[in-house]
Amino acid sequence: MVKIRIIQDRCKQCMNCVRVCTAFDGVYEEGPDGYPVVARPEECVQCLICHAVCPSNAIVHEDYHETVIINPDEKLAERYRNYI
Amino acid sequence: MPRLEPKDRYTLALVPLSGCGGCEVQALRALALAPDLQKRYEVVYWPLVVEETRLPDEVDVALVEGLVRTRENLEALREIRRRARVLIALGSCAAWGGIGGNADSFNHRLSMRAIYGVERIEESAEILPRTFAVTDLVPVDYVISRCPPPVEHIMLTLRAIAEGKPVKTADSTVCSQCPRKMKPIEKLEFKPGLPGPDADPETCFLSQGYLCLGSVTTMGCGAPCTRHGIPCFGCGGPHHEIAERRDMDIITALARKIATLAGLDPVKDLDRVVKKLLEVYNPRRFYVFTFASQVLRGKPHGFAVKALVESRRDPVLRKRLEERARFARGEAPPPSPGGGEA
Ligand code: SF4
Ligand code: SF4
Ligand code: SF4
Ligand code: SF4
Ligand code: SF4
Numbered sequence: 001m002v003k004i005r006i007i008q009d010r011c012k013q014c015m016n017c018v019r020v021c022t023a024f025d026g027v028y029e030e031g032p033d034g035y036p037v038v039a040r041p042e043e044c045v046q047c048l049i050c051h052a053v054c055p056s057n058a059i060v061h062e063d064y065h066e067t068v069i070i071n072p073d074e075k076l077a078e079r080y081r082n083y084i
Numbered sequence: 085m086p087r088l089e090p091k092d093r094y095t096l097a098l099v100p101l102s103g104c105g106g107c108e109v110q111a112l113r114a115l116a117l118a119p120d121l122q123k124r125y126e127v128v129y130w131p132l133v134v135e136e137t138r139l140p141d142e143v144d145v146a147l148v149e150g151l152v153r154t155r156e157n158l159e160a161l162r163e164i165r166r167r168a169r170v171l172i173a174l175g176s177c178a179a180w181g182g183i184g185g186n187a188d189s190f191n192h193r194l195s196m197r198a199i200y201g202v203e204r205i206e207e208s209a210e211i212l213p214r215t216f217a218v219t220d221l222v223p224v225d226y227v228i229s230r231c232p233p234p235v236e237h238i239m240l241t242l243r244a245i246a247e248g249k250p251v252k253t254a255d256s257t258v259c260s261q262c263p264r265k266m267k268p269i270e271k272l273e274f275k276p277g278l279p280g281p282d283a284d285p286e287t288c289f290l291s292q293g294y295l296c297l298g299s300v301t302t303m304g305c306g307a308p309c310t311r312h313g314i315p316c317f318g319c320g321g322p323h324h325e326i327a328e329r330r331d332m333d334i335i336t337a338l339a340r341k342i343a344t345l346a347g348l349d350p351v352k353d354l355d356r357v358v359k360k361l362l363e364v365y366n367p368r369r370f371y372v373f374t375f376a377s378q379v380l381r382g383k384p385h386g387f388a389v390k391a392l393v394e395s396r397r398d399p400v401l402r403k404r405l406e407e408r409a410r411f412a413r414g415e416a417p418p419p420s421p422g423g424g425e426a
Contacts, residue, residue: 010260012288015268016344049351052337053344055299056260057323 002046003062004038010058011035017050017059086170086225087248094144094246097129098174099164101157101218102184103150106232107175108132111147114238121239124246139163145170145245147238151177151184151376152216154209165222170245174238176231178218180321181376183231185215186368188376189395190405198405201412220378226251230305231319231373237304257323258298258316259288262307267291269346272357274364279313289315290342295365300326300338317372322380333383335361335370367391 004027006017017036018028023043028050031037046064051057088094098111112133115121127133128140139160146168152158165171176182187195192211193203218224226245228237244251259266266288275293283289289296289310296315298307302323309316318334326332339357340350348357368391374380380388395401410416 007256010256012259012266014266014288014345016341019347020344020350052340053350055257055266055341057256058260 001042002044002064004041004044005060005062006036006038007058007060008035010056012056012058014055016053016055020049020053022047022049088144088169088245090248091144093124093126095128095140095142096125096242097127097140097143097146097164097168098132099129099139099146099148099160100131101148101150101161101178102153102215103175103177103182104184105132105149107147107149107177110232110235111149111174111238114235114242117235118239118243121242121246125242139167141167143168145172145242147172147174148178148218149174150218151181152212152218152221153184153187154211156209158212158216158221161218161222170225171222172226172228172241173218173224174228175233176229176319176321176373179227179229179377180219180374180379181215181217182373185217185374185376186372186395188215188392189368189398189401191396194402194405194409198408198412201409201414215376217377217379220376227321229302229321234305253324254303255324256303258301258303258305258307258310258320260303261305262288262298262310262316264288264310265291266345269293269342272342272346272348272360274361276364279315283313285313290345295361295369297334297338297370299341300334318370319373321373327379330384333385333387334374334380335367335387336385338370366394368395 013034015030015036018026018030021027023040023045025040025043027038027040027044028036029039046061050059098108100108128143129136146164148161148164148171152161173179177184192213196203219227226241228241241251264287269291273293274295279289279294283292283294294315296310297318298310298316300323301316301318302320305320322334326334326337335358336354339354339361343350343353343357367387368375371380371388371391374388375391404419407416407419411418
């Protein structure tokens, strides 16, 4: 599961992340100290729009899902050349 | 990251192009304040500091200040790139074109007439038809941005290079060092000009409807401007993601943040917010320090190019220059000082 961290030193407490989150139930909530808390990280769809609207780059997504697109190497591709 | 072979002492050059000298002074202060750097670097070329008038054949580290405005600048830049192992673009002019890049708003022949009364002075440098940032013309190893860059940034860069270590960088924006409190924007309306005495000193300028580039400008200055009642004009240069990503531009990145602060959708309402911004502010207001930068001019939506075209066609700017040109020829009284603009 993706880990989301708010770097509080940088955070402006603007709540843009709370407002923008595209997850159905919202990943963030406004905490009692005025900083956002990551309440439901499991909801995150990794759209990263929260990064785009954060004024101070205070949000870090760790270990998020990366997709590897496999391309055969050239030698392997060569073997398929005369098929079909 | 280019690595120098380990040595006790490296040679250092500073090549001034068309800049104001402010970055040079900062570099001089950095060396003056750091005895360890004086031990590690030997200045072999730097017109302000040593007498040598020719560029050295080889140099370990070269700092370049200013933008490329003349053919002489262009040649000096190409030469120093060939001869330097590590090239550092020092200051916003070298990095993004800086303030000097705004010269692209004017026909350079008219500028010459306005200042000197003639289009060309014998033996003076040949002015190029447009300005360039250093980073647009040659590969650059490091950029120390800002106008001028803080002394510590120069120190720690030179120190890291001498020690063969990577230079530490932070990836936040000016907002993170600004003490002003960000609040939701109640009504999406922008105020032209600069904040007056009635502006709240503790609240973020964006929240009050004033333009501030803090959230799209790279951190490092400590936000001195916003602490003193002036919005950030972006002298540090755009945040590195904006510079690196083709799909991001200063104006759109800012508009997304503003939209969300105003409770709008940063994607659906983006065009609306951009349009509102451009209704109130001249597009060049977003590119004060990046006006000449090819990085910004190459962005797909072309806002920086729009800023360039609008400035070049601006009848007010042209009229002022023509008035000055007549004054320079002794045909008219001194032109009235220019008025403010949004
Ligand atoms: S990446 Fe998208 S879904 Fe995940 S926290 Fe950010 S806005 Fe919400
Ligand atoms: S958007 Fe960024 S600055 Fe604003 S509350 Fe969220 S983490 Fe903090
Ligand atoms: S970046 Fe600023 S201080 Fe440096 S040369 Fe340009 S105008 Fe001068
Ligand atoms: S937008 Fe400007 S005033 Fe607001 S927090 Fe950022 S730097 Fe400060
Ligand atoms: S607040 Fe903005 S304009 Fe002022 S020094 Fe910092 S980056 Fe430059």
